Amino acid sequence: MKPIIQVALDLLETDRAISIGQEALEGGADWIEAGTPLIKSEGMDAIRSLREAFSGNIIVADMKIADTGSMEVEMAAKAGADIIVILGSADDSTVLEAVRAAKKYGSRIMADLISVNEPVTRSKELEELGVDIINVHAGIDQQMTGQDSLSIMKKVVREVNIQVAVAGGLDADSCAVAVQEGADIVVVGGNIVRSADVTASSKAIREAVDSPSVRAYSKKSIDEEIRSILGSVSTPNISDAMHRKGAMQDIFPMLAGKRMIGKAVTVQTFKGDWAKAVEAIDEAGPGDVIVIYNGSRHVAPWGGLATQSCLNKGIAGVVIDGAVRDIDDIRTLDLPVFATCHVPNAGEPKGFGEINAEIVCGNQTVKPGDYIVGDDNGVVVIPKEHAYEIARRAKEVEKTEQRLFEEIRRGATLSEVMKLKKWEKH
Numbered sequence: 001m002k003p004i005i006q007v008a009l010d011l012l013e014t015d016r017a018i019s020i021g022q023e024a025l026e027g028g029a030d031w032i033e034a035g036t037p038l039i040k041s042e043g044m045d046a047i048r049s050l051r052e053a054f055s056g057n058i059i060v061a062d063m064k065i066a067d068t069g070s071m072e073v074e075m076a077a078k079a080g081a082d083i084i085v086i087l088g089s090a091d092d093s094t095v096l097e098a099v100r101a102a103k104k105y106g107s108r109i110m111a112d113l114i115s116v117n118e119p120v121t122r123s124k125e126l127e128e129l130g131v132d133i134i135n136v137h138a139g140i141d142q143q144m145t146g147q148d149s150l151s152i153m154k155k156v157v158r159e160v161n162i163q164v165a166v167a168g169g170l171d172a173d174s175c176a177v178a179v180q181e182g183a184d185i186v187v188v189g190g191n192i193v194r195s196a197d198v199t200a201s202s203k204a205i206r207e208a209v210d211s212p213s214v215r216a217y218s219k220k221s222i223d224e225e226i227r228s229i230l231g232s233v234s235t236p237n238i239s240d241a242m243h244r245k246g247a248m249q250d251i252f253p254m255l256a257g258k259r260m261i262g263k264a265v266t267v268q269t270f271k272g273d274w275a276k277a278v279e280a281i282d283e284a285g286p287g288d289v290i291v292i293y294n295g296s297r298h299v300a301p302w303g304g305l306a307t308q309s310c311l312n313k314g315i316a317g318v319v320i321d322g323a324v325r326d327i328d329d330i331r332t333l334d335l336p337v338f339a340t341c342h343v344p345n346a347g348e349p350k351g352f353g354e355i356n357a358e359i360v361c362g363n364q365t366v367k368p369g370d371y372i373v374g375d376d377n378g379v380v381v382i383p384k385e386h387a388y389e390i391a392r393r394a395k396e397v398e399k400t401e402q403r404l405f406e407e408i409r410r411g412a413t414l415s416e417v418m419k420l421k422k423w424e425k426h
């Protein structure tokens with residue numbers, strides 16, 4: 001049987017969901033899912049509208065039912081859902097009630113294994129309780145911390161005889177792996193619905209699941225993955241992902257159009273003392289960013305010679321809470337430099353201070369090894385212990401913005417696309 005692509009319309013407004021759903025179907029998606037956010041935002045009317053707009057397609061209502069199985073299945077079924085999602089972690093009594101109601105109204109039940117502790121055991125129990133489809137799912141917040149669903153899905157398909165779906169940040173490559181490993185249904189949200197070209201993204205997934213053998217799925221190291229994700233987002237995306245934390249204050253790019261990503265080598269110095277700043281170049285390695293607190297706007301601990309030395313070592317960039325000089329040389333060299341200002345004066349190499357201690361730079365705490373990202377907007381610090389999660393969340397912000405850009409390009413205004421008035425705080 002051909003694998004089924006279920007497109008999860010995780011949006012807040014039905015009109016956007018319908019137009020994105022249409023584009024996804026043009027690319028080859030099969031089932032239309034009313035995502036949980038859409039159902040919470042618009043209620044059963046969202047399901048009714050999707051039923052009407054997509055009369056020939058299976059409609060899945062991602063109700064994530066936790067209780068009152070019968071009542072909630074009845075609501076969704078009467079609104080037009082063919083498949084209704086309950087939580088696999090719901091009590092057996094709720095599952096049974098949902099299954100009974102689904103039979104009565106001619107619908108099917110999909111059980112979502114999100115946050116289930118023993119997914120394989122629970123899948124078998126759910127099958128016995130009469131569930132039609134198991135969905136092995138790493139939720140969106142779980143994905144941000146690195147959890148994925150494919151390894152569990154592999155085990156589940158061997159243990160149950162009902163259809164198995166898989167969900168959780170899937171893209172074309174992971175969908176191909178999923179169907180190779182036995183998934184009947186791939187559930188794709190963000191990588192279709194927040195794409196600027198929904199039809200093309202949906203088509204790429206169609207091709208991947210229909211000829212999965214040509215795909216290779218390579219696993220990068222965590223540092224490679226963080227750097228690769230951070231390389232595709234902006235500092236505003238990261239600031240949004242960090243709820244406006246992390247941006248350095250009063251630190252500006254000294255040359256335009258340069259992007260910088262790296263791990264911090266920190267330097268605490270004192271006004272105009274440039275010894276530790278320059279010694280840090282020898283401590284730092286390729287892909288590091290030297291982050292210096294100096295604290296003077298009038299004497300510079302950094303200039304053209306230090307910048308050239310960094311290039312010889314493959315250092316990714318420099319950030320200085322303080323001044324730089326030789327700005328004309330710096331502008332001709334290919335190293336991103338961020339600083340408070342530029343001045344003519346150099347200080348003295350006295351040697352006070354510390355390399356790789358925790359410092360404050362641009363009013364942000366920076367620890368050695370934290371990820372530092374800089375672009376024309378400024379510099380953000382990402383604590384190393386949350387770097388993967390923040391990078392993933394920044395990528396989600398970037399995807400959402402790409403989609404908004406596309407809808408604005410088509411003629412709407414930002415407030416129209418975002419339905420700003422509707423979502424103002426009451």
Ligand SMILES: O=C(CO)[C@H](O)[C@H](O)COP(=O)(O)O
Nearest residue numbers: 008167168169170188189190
């Ligand atoms: O149910 C969901 C979140 O709870 C999503 O619909 C599901 O995870 C698919 O979306 P994505 O591909 O973005 O993970």
